[in-house]
Amino acid sequence: MKNRTAQAKPLFINSENMGIATDLYQLTMAAGYFACKQNHTSTFELFVRKLPQNRSYLVAAGLEQAIYYLTNLSFPDTYVQYLQQLPLFKNVSGDFFTYLRKFRFQGDLFAVPEGTTFFANEPILRVTAPAIEAQIIETYLLSMICYQTLITSKASRVVHSAQGKEVIDFGTRRAHSPQAGVLAARASYIGGCVGTSNVLTAYELGIPAIGTIAHSWIMGYENEFKSFEDFQKVFPENTTLLIDTYDSIKGAQLAATIGKKLKGVRLDSGNISLLSKKVRRILDSAGLQQVKITASGDLNEYKISELLRKRAPIDSFGVGTEMVTSKDSPALNGVYKLVEQEVDGRLIPKMKCSEDKVSYPSKKQVYRFFDKSRRFKKDIVGLTDEVHDAEALLLPIIRSGKLLYPIPTVQKAQKFARENISHLPGEFKRLDCGTSYPVLFSKSLREIKERLNRNLTV
Amino acid sequence: MKNRTAQAKPLFINSENMGIATDLYQLTMAAGYFACKQNHTSTFELFVRKLPQNRSYLVAAGLEQAIYYLTNLSFPDTYVQYLQQLPLFKNVSGDFFTYLRKFRFQGDLFAVPEGTTFFANEPILRVTAPAIEAQIIETYLLSMICYQTLITSKASRVVHSAQGKEVIDFGTRRAHSPQAGVLAARASYIGGCVGTSNVLTAYELGIPAIGTIAHSWIMGYENEFKSFEDFQKVFPENTTLLIDTYDSIKGAQLAATIGKKLKGVRLDSGNISLLSKKVRRILDSAGLQQVKITASGDLNEYKISELLRKRAPIDSFGVGTEMVTSKDSPALNGVYKLVEQEVDGRLIPKMKCSEDKVSYPSKKQVYRFFDKSRRFKKDIVGLTDEVHDAEALLLPIIRSGKLLYPIPTVQKAQKFARENISHLPGEFKRLDCGTSYPVLFSKSLREIKERLNRNLTV
Numbered sequence: 001m002k003n004r005t006a007q008a009k010p011l012f013i014n015s016e017n018m019g020i021a022t023d024l025y026q027l028t029m030a031a032g033y034f035a036c037k038q039n040h041t042s043t044f045e046l047f048v049r050k051l052p053q054n055r056s057y058l059v060a061a062g063l064e065q066a067i068y069y070l071t072n073l074s075f076p077d078t079y080v081q082y083l084q085q086l087p088l089f090k091n092v093s094g095d096f097f098t099y100l101r102k103f104r105f106q107g108d109l110f111a112v113p114e115g116t117t118f119f120a121n122e123p124i125l126r127v128t129a130p131a132i133e134a135q136i137i138e139t140y141l142l143s144m145i146c147y148q149t150l151i152t153s154k155a156s157r158v159v160h161s162a163q164g165k166e167v168i169d170f171g172t173r174r175a176h177s178p179q180a181g182v183l184a185a186r187a188s189y190i191g192g193c194v195g196t197s198n199v200l201t202a203y204e205l206g207i208p209a210i211g212t213i214a215h216s217w218i219m220g221y222e223n224e225f226k227s228f229e230d231f232q233k234v235f236p237e238n239t240t241l242l243i244d245t246y247d248s249i250k251g252a253q254l255a256a257t258i259g260k261k262l263k264g265v266r267l268d269s270g271n272i273s274l275l276s277k278k279v280r281r282i283l284d285s286a287g288l289q290q291v292k293i294t295a296s297g298d299l300n301e302y303k304i305s306e307l308l309r310k311r312a313p314i315d316s317f318g319v320g321t322e323m324v325t326s327k328d329s330p331a332l333n334g335v336y337k338l339v340e341q342e343v344d345g346r347l348i349p350k351m352k353c354s355e356d357k358v359s360y361p362s363k364k365q366v367y368r369f370f371d372k373s374r375r376f377k378k379d380i381v382g383l384t385d386e387v388h389d390a391e392a393l394l395l396p397i398i399r400s401g402k403l404l405y406p407i408p409t410v411q412k413a414q415k416f417a418r419e420n421i422s423h424l425p426g427e428f429k430r431l432d433c434g435t436s437y438p439v440l441f442s443k444s445l446r447e448i449k450e451r452l453n454r455n456l457t458v
Numbered sequence: 459m460k461n462r463t464a465q466a467k468p469l470f471i472n473s474e475n476m477g478i479a480t481d482l483y484q485l486t487m488a489a490g491y492f493a494c495k496q497n498h499t500s501t502f503e504l505f506v507r508k509l510p511q512n513r514s515y516l517v518a519a520g521l522e523q524a525i526y527y528l529t530n531l532s533f534p535d536t537y538v539q540y541l542q543q544l545p546l547f548k549n550v551s552g553d554f555f556t557y558l559r560k561f562r563f564q565g566d567l568f569a570v571p572e573g574t575t576f577f578a579n580e581p582i583l584r585v586t587a588p589a590i591e592a593q594i595i596e597t598y599l600l601s602m603i604c605y606q607t608l609i610t611s612k613a614s615r616v617v618h619s620a621q622g623k624e625v626i627d628f629g630t631r632r633a634h635s636p637q638a639g640v641l642a643a644r645a646s647y648i649g650g651c652v653g654t655s656n657v658l659t660a661y662e663l664g665i666p667a668i669g670t671i672a673h674s675w676i677m678g679y680e681n682e683f684k685s686f687e688d689f690q691k692v693f694p695e696n697t698t699l700l701i702d703t704y705d706s707i708k709g710a711q712l713a714a715t716i717g718k719k720l721k722g723v724r725l726d727s728g729n730i731s732l733l734s735k736k737v738r739r740i741l742d743s744a745g746l747q748q749v750k751i752t753a754s755g756d757l758n759e760y761k762i763s764e765l766l767r768k769r770a771p772i773d774s775f776g777v778g779t780e781m782v783t784s785k786d787s788p789a790l791n792g793v794y795k796l797v798e799q800e801v802d803g804r805l806i807p808k809m810k811c812s813e814d815k816v817s818y819p820s821k822k823q824v825y826r827f828f829d830k831s832r833r834f835k836k837d838i839v840g841l842t843d844e845v846h847d848a849e850a851l852l853l854p855i856i857r858s859g860k861l862l863y864p865i866p867t868v869q870k871a872q873k874f875a876r877e878n879i880s881h882l883p884g885e886f887k888r889l890d891c892g893t894s895y896p897v898l899f900s901k902s903l904r905e906i907k908e909r910l911n912r913n914l915t916v
Binding site for chain 1: 465466467468469470471472473475476478479480481482483484485486487489490491493494496498500502522523525526527529530537540541544545546548549550589593596597598600601602604605608628630631632633634635636637638639640641642644655656657658659660661662663667668669670671672673674675677678679680688689691692693694695696703704705779783784785788789790792795796799806808809810811861865
């Protein structure tokens with residue numbers, strides 16, 4: 001047990017400690033595989049059992065951070081010593097800990113590129129490696145892939161609802177930890193946002209950092225107009241003013257007196273639909289047709305859709321809490337399941353049969369069928385060696401621990417996501433999720449599953 | 459713009475980059491305060507406007523990480539250079555960037571200790587510092603304090619519903635990022651969990667790491683019993699077996715044949731109430747009365763409460779997704795608002811009046827009243843210099859940038875949280891949140907607010 005000092009702990013994740021940022025049972029099983037010589041080459045697949053509530057499609061994200069993890073994973077001595085002295089591990093031989101100290105991921109990774117549209121029961125990531133390596137990485141991969149996928153998918157809905165108007169990520173403060181804020185900014189950008197308020201993400205990824213002032217700026221002055229004027233002096237070409245601190249209409253009138261140099265105004269409370277129309281008239285009467293209106297304040301895809309239906313003259317939407325927590329569906333039921341093992345040169349398909357939690361066995365591929373205009377027609381989940389007149393979604397990413405995939409920039413991932421979504425027929429993009437996209441299972445796959453089912457129930 | 463390399467980016471938060479893990483507008487406002495000589499000593503308070511859905515109380519957490527942030531915050535040159543070259547900042551004088559390079563937090567922090575029970579509109583953290591310092595820290599503080607508070611509060615409900623049975627955090631894989639997993643493990647421990655599956659958190663905080671095997675362990679064998687036997691050999695004193703991979707009843711029968719060395723079994727699917735009773739009978743008939751039953755699988759406070767109402771003989775509950783995402787209420791409406799500024803030696807109370815978003819002005823304290831048996835009677839939110847026969851909840855933590863508070867261990871924070879909750883009358887702990895705890899505002903505070911309201915509406 002490490003001694004507690006008076007020093008505050010930041011609880012950061014870093015490349016040294018990410019190995020043990022995992023569930024204990026991954027390490028007990030690793031010790032078990034090692035001791036019982038069960039370290040067979042194993043294949044695990046990551047998929048979502050069921051689409052979350054209010055979602056008709058998902059958009060994959062997080063692969064870049066998963067790659068970082070797999071190609072940098074290790075167990076530094078400090079942590080191995082900690083494990084070794086836990087009473088739980090007292091019967092485990094020292095050889096296992098020596099193995100852990102030298103651990104590197106040497107397996108293979110297949111995955112769909114970030115930005116890929118996908119559906120329930122479609123593997124988006126497949127790992128083949130010795131059981132210990134394939135097992136130990138489960139927790140971190142799920143957390144990284146599922147969170148970013150959750151947010152990219154939500155952002156995609158929000159952006160779709162905005163019908164071409166800009167959506168900006170304003171969610172950092174409400175994300176589940178500072179790291180979640182950074183990842184949400186990345187994921188929502190892939191999902192189609194034009195930028196983020198998060199400076200670190202903007203710096204790291206070269207995407208636009210967006211933001212101007214908060215209520216506290218205005219409240220710091222005795223006089224609202226003086227606060228506007230001062231801000232305009234410091235940021236003469238980027239003056240977007242928050243006008244709802246005291247009264248949005250008066251705020252708009254004051255902002256309008258700034259004149260042609262004003263770039264935009266932001267509404268953050270009240271009846272946004274009504275206020276935006278009044279504010280637009282105030283700006284237009286002052287000859288400020290070019291001044292943009294940004295709206296924010298607990299927005300989501302439903303509210304944005306409703307605002308646009310009411311013809312609210314809003315040019316961009318700042319979306320925070322609802323997007324970065326995926327508030328209506330804050331968790332993805334992502335799982336990582338053993339589907340095949342190689343024992344004495346034989347490939348053995350594997351399947352879990354717990355009530356309501358049945359999965360499909362064997363190494364799989366997702367085949368996507370397109371019509372002539374490249375619209376998605378259907379997907380077939382099948383074995384890896386099937387031949388279809390379709391596109392195989394899972395690509396080779398890492399082979400024997402070595403990266404063989406040129407990681408796209410997030411700008412490219414965003415473009416790829418946009419193209420994907422543009423090829424998904426409209427009926428599957430409706431906010432009410434009325435229609436399910438057809439995902440079928442190939443005959444060969446169904447046969448293996450039925451055979452296993454019979455064997456297990458005999 | 460930083461150049462993109464072929465290298466995958468981990469997007470970790472660390473002590474170097476945490477300064478810019480913030481909203482851009484904090485930095486534009488900072489530049490504005492600097493340029494316009496508006497860097498007045500300012501007081502901001504962090505509070506929750508409204509209790510989240512299904513919550514009748516909250517439990518404060520995250521202060522330790524907030525202290526780390528405030529006492530280590532800086533803006534390294536790399537990031538300052540990045541800001542300086544953004545087109546947005548092109549009219550900002552170099553002096554501001556020189557200031558940023560030397561930035562340290564020199565202000566004062568008051569806060570309630572971690573584990574404190576609190577309610578809507580009660581400040582749990584108060585910062586007094588030059589405007590730039592007090593402003594720039596908002597985003598990170600909100601993200602750190604609100605997430606941990608959200609999870610500690612949810613965990614407190616879950617633990618309360620378990621009526622003395624053990625609750626363990628199993629949520630790392632479903633948390634919103636690896637860092638969220640670590641913070642959730644910490645926060646849920648403060649909320650009353652007995653331990654966590656997260657090894658890094660257990661290592662860092664000296665709390666119990668808990669866990670045994672997953673379905674993949676069993677699926678790795680041709681024979682379920684052989685998989686149990688092997689695991690028992692490696693962990694002879696810690697054999698908790700997962701029995702639902704194929705059939706929970708058969709699994710229980712096989713596990714029972716392990717005999718007296720078996721420590722526990724885990725059920726993860728199906729009708730847990732019914733299965734736990736059948737499994738208990740199987741174990742008892744085998745003379746294994748001491749073997750514990752753990753239940754897991756999308757549990758929450760309602761399901762646990764229902765299981766116990768049905769007298770399910772479960773000894774401990776592993777809770778994941780529902781707890782670490784606070785799934786029924788995944789965001790805390792925490793805000794950080796300017797309440798007072800000192801200008802030319804005068805203290806000026808500040809208040810925002812946006813529709814539905816009114817706040818109380820001036821530096822405040824929360825006074826908690828107790829009855830003779832130390833049960834909470836009511837709270838009064840008042841000015842800092844009021845005299846009440848009550849306990850003042852906000853304590854001095856940092857003065858002029860220096861830590862003056864001995865940071866309690868999480869073990870102490872957990873104990874403090876337990877004591878707090880034990881003094882909260884039962885009617886305020888009901889899962890259905892039927893009754894609201896009385897939080898009043900002092901006469902002096904209401905008078906200041908009314909005076910400001912009059913001035914603002916004149």
